[in-house]
Amino acid sequence: MKITQIEAIPFKIPYLTPLKWGLAGYLEAAEHVLVRVHTDDGIIGIAEATPRPTIYGESQASILYAIKNWFGPMVIGLDPSHTEKVWAKFDTIHWNPTAKGAIDLALWDAAAKARGLPLWEILGGSSDRLPVSWMLGMRSISEMIQEAMDMRAKGFKSFKVKVGIDPGKDIQVIKSLRESIGPDVLIYADANMAYDVSTAIRTIKKMEEYGLAFIEEPIPVWNWRGRKKVAHAISIPIMGDESVFTPQDVAREIDLGAIGIISIKTPRTGYTLSLKIIHQAEMAGIPCLMGTQAETGVGTLASAHFGAARRNVSYPSEISFFLGLKDDLLAEPISLKDGIIELPKRPGNGAILDEEKIKKYRMD
Numbered sequence: 001m002k003i004t005q006i007e008a009i010p011f012k013i014p015y016l017t018p019l020k021w022g023l024a025g026y027l028e029a030a031e032h033v034l035v036r037v038h039t040d041d042g043i044i045g046i047a048e049a050t051p052r053p054t055i056y057g058e059s060q061a062s063i064l065y066a067i068k069n070w071f072g073p074m075v076i077g078l079d080p081s082h083t084e085k086v087w088a089k090f091d092t093i094h095w096n097p098t099a100k101g102a103i104d105l106a107l108w109d110a111a112a113k114a115r116g117l118p119l120w121e122i123l124g125g126s127s128d129r130l131p132v133s134w135m136l137g138m139r140s141i142s143e144m145i146q147e148a149m150d151m152r153a154k155g156f157k158s159f160k161v162k163v164g165i166d167p168g169k170d171i172q173v174i175k176s177l178r179e180s181i182g183p184d185v186l187i188y189a190d191a192n193m194a195y196d197v198s199t200a201i202r203t204i205k206k207m208e209e210y211g212l213a214f215i216e217e218p219i220p221v222w223n224w225r226g227r228k229k230v231a232h233a234i235s236i237p238i239m240g241d242e243s244v245f246t247p248q249d250v251a252r253e254i255d256l257g258a259i260g261i262i263s264i265k266t267p268r269t270g271y272t273l274s275l276k277i278i279h280q281a282e283m284a285g286i287p288c289l290m291g292t293q294a295e296t297g298v299g300t301l302a303s304a305h306f307g308a309a310r311r312n313v314s315y316p317s318e319i320s321f322f323l324g325l326k327d328d329l330l331a332e333p334i335s336l337k338d339g340i341i342e343l344p345k346r347p348g349n350g351a352i353l354d355e356e357k358i359k360k361y362r363m364d
């Protein structure tokens with residue numbers, strides 16, 4: 001089987017409620033790129049690229065350019081399952097993680113379809129189900145509590161809270177959330193690197209009193225000495241997200257010893273680099289979860305297959321964000337009941353695209 005063509009289709013689907021996080025993060029709509037890898041035997045691999053200029057410096061336009069002019073031409077003629085050959089070529093151009101990641105995911109999808117197996121069976125086969133959490137963006141405390149209670153009633157047992165701008169409010173949110181939702185729910189927070197070292201230590205120690213399970217990226221990632229200091233001063237683990245973009249980052253962080261949990265995001269590392277990450281994490285005794293890049297249905301399915309396949313993805317994953325979209329490109333909605341995604345039984349990632357919706361939402 002040989003790759004004959006790579007399609008990159010920009011699309012835009014609005015969110016029900018705009019999402020705010022950290023110091024610079026704000027999203028009103030999913031403005032992503034649908035990637036389709038065509039092969040000579042008619043199999044089509046599907047994936048989604050998620051531009052995040054504030055995180056990776058990529059835009060929808062830069063992803064389209066990179067796929068059309070660099071990464072697409074590099075893989076034409078290759079076998080979709082020869083991902084090491086693919087990455088040897090990708091590595092000749094620096095960065096562009098979600099453009100590369102989406103092609104990688106689409107190649108794995110095509111290879112799985114050729115074998116007639118769902119991706120979770122090829123990626124490790126641990127399970128075809130994945131528990132997920134719900135993320136609370138920054139709003140007023142009462143709105144955040146109400147949202148958590150509504151989602152708890154729908155079966156979610158794990159909540160991620162965006163913090164970092166107002167430490168006093170952050171502590172209050174965790175306190176109020178714990179008091180209203182009870183002791184059995186997992187609560188963790190993501191500061192998106194917005195605290196300084198002393199604010200982080202002071203604030204997290206207070207949050208610990210309300211059963212905060214772990215804290216994601218409390219301080220700027222460049223400050224690795226500070227990350228060690230924070231890790232030693234608090235009693236809960238730090239989860240790495242911005243500090244573990246690549247397998248090489250993970251190697252460094254394991255040596256540093258400041259990270260206790262790793263957020264794996266298949267949109268930025270595909271499956272090929274995500275496997276290199278999870279193997280290192282597992283050998284270092286570091287559990288993982290699947291982090292969200294606010295994917296639509298296609299990207300959610302891709303990430304869910306990886307998380308379900310691997311035992312070491314042992315915390316609830318964050319990939320429920322598709323529920324916050326006004327619409328989707330999928331013809332068949334994702335099955336999410338009682339906080340658990342159940343994967344489709346079809347080969348590959350199981351995504352069936354609705355061509356009418358692609359026409360409606362595409363931007364080219």
Ligand code: MG
Pocket residue numbers: 190192216217241242
């Ligand atoms: Mg994060």
